[in-house]
Amino acid sequence: MLKRQIAEKGKKLQEEHNSETLFSRIADKIKEISAIDSNMGKYGNVQIVMVTYAVVVVFLCMAGYLVYFMINDSSEVINNPYNKRRNILAERVVRGSIYSADGKTLAKTVTESDGTEKRVYPYNDIFCHVVGRMSNSMTGVEMSQCYPLLTSHSNPFKQLANTFRSEKNKGDNVYTTLNAGLQQVAYNALGNYKGAVVAIEPSTGKVLAMVSKPGYDPNTVSYEWDNLIENENSNSPLLNRATQGLYPPGSTFKIMVAMEYIMENPSSYKKYSYKCMGSDSFDGNVINCYGHESHGELDLDHSLAKSCNAAFADIGMSLDINSFKKLCSKFMFNKELPVKFEYNRSKFLLDNKSDIAECVQTMIGQGKTTITPLQNALITATIANKGEMMIPYVVDHTENETNDIVKTYQPISNGQIISKKTANIIGKFMESVALYGTGSSLNSFSYRVAGKTGSAEFDSEGNSHAWFIGYAPAKNPKIAISVIVESAGTGSQYAVPVAKEMFREYLGN
């Protein structure tokens, strides 16, 4: 009994002692913690860690951005005329060559025995504007592909070996979309006239030919520079008329007018009729047909085929100018083109405030509207491509010296500009032009051509630039062409023959 009591007491004492130490331990711990807290040793550490995470995340984003820039943007960014580093690159790399789509050399660098380099253009002035030049401020493909031409994607070991031997690496070669044969035909067909030709593949936007006359010889441009500058006022040989020349569109603009009319009157445009007497007056503004020829009773199709000025002035009077302006800006009038070469914006200046005189003049392609041959080719190619506009481009791909492809430029769509239906209707009208209208000399081919002529008057004496725009084959368009022959006369007489030779060269008889 006693033993048990003693044992119990002992146990209790032990427990008490245990609990005491436990309490004192906890108390110690609390004291410790409060001591730290009063010291603020860990105070705010969670917040510091949060801030640190945020900073690290921001820095990782910045590093990621730098990597992205190096991989995706840098090659585009450095290829800028303001980047002055090309001379440094040229010390290490032999500038690559420029080729046509069919493999003809358009520009190459020849190293002389004494180590000096010379840029050679085998076609002299035929490609001078589109391929461009190296000296006297770069232009054309030479400029737009300056850094790719000066960048070598050869085998890195070969490159390293070359540097050790103090030899230059070979720059990448640029393959253009240009067809050398077609370019030559267009160049010859223009003869001694000033003018320009643009040919585009409608389904891709590839520029097949781009001629501007007069030109200059890029091989000798630096010697002739002073002469060229002097000549610039009268003949403008340095100007690329194909993309920078602004001309009145003349009757080719009637395509735009007809298009707007069809879109405004989708069900009743077929019923349009007009009796042409050779001239007509609109609010006192007299509009004459070419040679005062009276075309008689006309529907829309025949108005376009015969290019009747009075009928189009009549149509134009009925149009909603705002809606027409919208259509034109969809076709990139007044807008920046997303292209990699020099160009001027085509201008459509009509609006609600314009007077009737300006309005009727615009409808027949005179007035203040001005257009580049490139813009006219773009309109034609869009119609040929069933209303979908493809952005024109000149460079197809780049290759390294062993012909491995480095970069391919893909066709870029600018969207469906007009409906397929509208495009088809206009296309049919344009076929009529080439079948029995002002472009009927094109009806001898085995395939059908669609087109529109124009004679844009540029002075009060009735002198005019000859225009032709068109595409072929009408069923499955492979080429869209825009031709202007300056101060020559009518489109049918001077521009159509140029186009005809080009169709023959590209598509056969």
Next chain:
Amino acid sequence: MSKREAAKKLIKLFGDMNIIGVFHSILVETSKYIIIILFAVYTWRCFTIFLGNNTERKEKIYKKQKRIMYIIHFICSLVLFLNSLDYKIIIYYFLQFAFLVIVGKVYPYVYKGMSKTVLSNMLMLLTIGFIMLERLGSDYIIKQMIFTASICFVSLLIPFLIEKFNYFDKFGWAYAIIGIVMLALVFVIGKEKYGARNWIIIGNFALQPSEFVKIIFVFFVAAIFAYSTKFADVVKVSIFAAVHVLILVAERDLGAALIFYITYIVILYVASRNIFYILAGFGAGSVAAVAAYYLFTHVQTRVIAWSDPWSHIDSAGYQVAHSLFAIGTGGWFGMGLGEGMPKAVPVVESDFIFSAICEELGAFFGLCLIFIEISCFIMFVNISLKMQRKFYKLIAVGLAIEYIFQVFLTIGGVTKFIPSTGVTLPLVSYGGSSIISTIVLFSIIQGMYVLNGVKEAEDVKEANSRKRKKTARGA
């Protein structure tokens, strides 16, 4: 002398031995790859050092880091010399090498128990700065070396000051007054430079007061918030902080204004542990930023230059566009030291030095540099986490944020990640005020860490002795 001329002269010097020419080109060409590899290893070690807490291992890594630094310094100097055959470069090399060795030895001796990894990062960044400035022009390098050496010498006093005067936290409002007066002084006697009126010219020296006020400002905010984050106090401090920022905005020193603002928000957040202040701070900041955009044309110019430098390449976008040209043309491995055109970028030696680094040493080198800066920041944060006194903790956090945010502004600005605000890359860029304030900033953090370490050791000793007494009594 251009690289080619130098090579020709070398070949001439050694007769017809073409081997010299070959050796020269091999060295110049391969050096850039070697430098990048070494720098990548250095960067890697900056992060592996966080794994494990073994002091012996840390000491080993520190030694390895230093070795890499010496090698990079040697190779870069050699390439610079071979490309120019300028004997001054040899002199600079030995002076810099002596500086690195002396600082590497003396600092750990004065700052007992300092973070050696922070020290090695500081020296690495200084080395990169020396090399780049040497490459950009000898005017810069001489001044920079003088400034760096003298401030490093003066900074040896900092741990002593921190230990002796432990009442730095008692002057809260005085710091604010000093800061505001110094900033406002620029209005009275300041000069405009690079579109910002933030310079005071004394004799031959151009001082940038905001660089020094930066540090005083952190002391001010930390001193007040270490004791009270009551709403009334927060409002009072906020008003004074806003005065700092507004003066800087009026001086068109946007970079500094942003640095002050962010630093303030972060210290307030850490001191109050209240997420509301961060949200309110950023809300107010966004409103102020939008207002500034509409009020000040110079703010608009910066934003335009950022959003589309290409359309304004002749005017506002010139600098950013050329910086991107430099980085892009340099590519991943760079043009090689002395082979690019970094001088095409205006003020490349100070605000845009990162683009010169990327152009000549490579974007990969630039990336490593970004990671070294991150690692440096994490080391600062580690130090601040260990601080026992709230005042020191807030100062460490404030200075760390100040440092890393400035790095963010400059690198982000030259890479077009954010609008460029015209601040220097600390320790690397040319600029006396910048180098002085940054080395002081590093030294203060180190000094507090040292003090903290001493205190900690004492605490441990005390605790141990208390325990011993207790056990003795218990027995």
